[in-house]
Amino acid sequence: MTTLDFPGTAGTYSPTPSTANLADILERILDKGIVIAGDIKIELLDIELLTIRLRLFISSVETAKKAGIDWWETDPALSSRAAENALARENEDLRGRLAELEGRPAGTPRRTRAKAGA
Amino acid sequence: MTATDLSLPHAGTAGGDATATCVFAVRRDDAPEWLPESPGHAGGGPVGLLALPGGGLQAVVQPVAAADFTEEALRRRLSDPVELERCARTHHAVITAAAADGPVVPLPLATLFTGVDRAVAALADQRAHFLAALDRVTGRAEWAVKVHVEPSEPARAAPDEGTDPATVGTGAGAAYLARVRGRERDRRARQEAVLRVAGHVHEVAAAFAVAAVRRTPHSTEITGKDRPQVLNAAYLVDDARAAELVAAVRALDGTHTGLDVHIEVSGPWVPYSFTRSGEGTGL
Structure with a gap:
């Protein structure tokens, strides 16, 4: 854990990288986003989601890995590809249901506007 | 210390082996001689010091493969918990080492510039902020x-x-x-x-x-x-x-x-x- 013995000598930094709590490090180095200073920008939203999701697994990454849990690869909040897949599936599903309601095969073009929620 | 302390063979060049500049922290250049020992991010060049214009400040930087630090590559890597932990601990290790003998202003994880010149220009713009922050944390x-x-x-x-x-x-x-x-x-x-x-x-x-x-x-x-x-x-x-x-x-x-x-x-x-x-x- 993070409780560290007071080193006695001020000015040296005792939370060695190997023992400091990862959550403590992350909230310091990610806080307020990665976007501020550099040329390469990541949406702040991505990072916020990342840190939120992160809180769920950082205590047990190794355990999760061993158990073959790879939800972060399919979690829409973490993977844009997964998000696209999920949206595509949902979209397809909704189109199918709409077609069913309109009494035509799912593949045929619709007469009405393609606006969602119409 | 001057920028010549830093070897950045392909900095800012285009092509597959192009490098980006990763900045960890900014410190005063009158701090005792400090030779970065941390290896920094995997696959990158040596961690070094980069003098900022106007005197008095230097940045702790590392040349890294640009391909590993594109927006897409970063998003992917930081979404991998193991890779994220490695990046975070590396960042923290370099900053902690740089702070051993003088105050530093740590920069956020993955503060990246397309090259040394861009890094120098962007950091120089924040000179007043860095000086004020260093004054604020000195001895604290x-x-x-x-x-x-x-x-x-x-x-x-x-x-x-x-x-x-x-x-x-x-x-x-x-x-x-x-x-x-x-x-x-x-x-x-x-x-x-x-x-x-x-x-x-x-x-x-x-x-x-x-x-x-x-x-x-x-x-x-x-x-x-x-x-x-x-x-x-x-x-x-x-x-x-x-x-x-x-x-x-x-x-x-x-x-x-x-x-x-x-x-x-x-x-x-x-x-x-x-x-x-x-x-x-x-x-």
Whole structure:
């Protein structure tokens, strides 16, 4: 854990990288986003989601890995590809249901506007 | 130190082996000679020092393969918990090493520029901020204080009011409701007491600090289900007062009878929480 013995000598930094709590490090180095200073920008939203999701697994990454849990690869909040897949599936599903309601095969073009929620 | 200390063979060039410049921290250049020993990010060049125009400041930088640090590559890597942890600990290790003999302004994880010239120009724009931040943290360090609520003693078995003659029959429903309300009252009272303790610990710690930040407490996914966190704070403390803060806060541990709170102090940290503009409440 993070409780560290007071080193006695001020000015040296005792939370060695190997023992400091990862959550403590992350909230310091990610806080307020990665976007501020550099040329390469990541949406702040991505990072916020990342840190939120992160809180769920950082205590047990190794355990999760061993158990073959790879939800972060399919979690829409973490993977844009997964998000696209999920949206595509949902979209397809909704189109199918709409077609069913309109009494035509799912593949045929619709007469009405393609606006969602119409 | 000058920029020639840094070997960046392909900095800013196009092509498959192009390098980007990763910046870890900014420090004063009159600090004792410091040769970065941390290897930095995997696959990158040596960590080095880059003189900033105007004199007095140098950046701790590393040339890294641009292909590994594109927006898409970064998003992918930081979404991988193992890779994220590696990046985070590397970043922290370089910054902590750079702060060993003088104050630093740490920069956020993955502060990347397309090349040395871009890094110098962008960092030079923030010169006034860096100088002010370095002045602010010189001779000071960040200390973290957390308060957890330990598992409470098993809830006392409620008297079995069902067998009480006064509560059988039509009175039983009312008695049940009264019990539920009583439990809810107790729970709220306990919660308020715990939050008061958190506030009190914060006040005690803040009395030794020149600035303080209260962060959102970690969730129970991190702390453990039975161990909710109620205070997650950081304090910027004069080195001369650090021992007092640690002693004062630790003295509070165990003094809140019946509440089972546990207080942790960690530090000294590089003052991450007090070197960005607008961060930290002046006290």
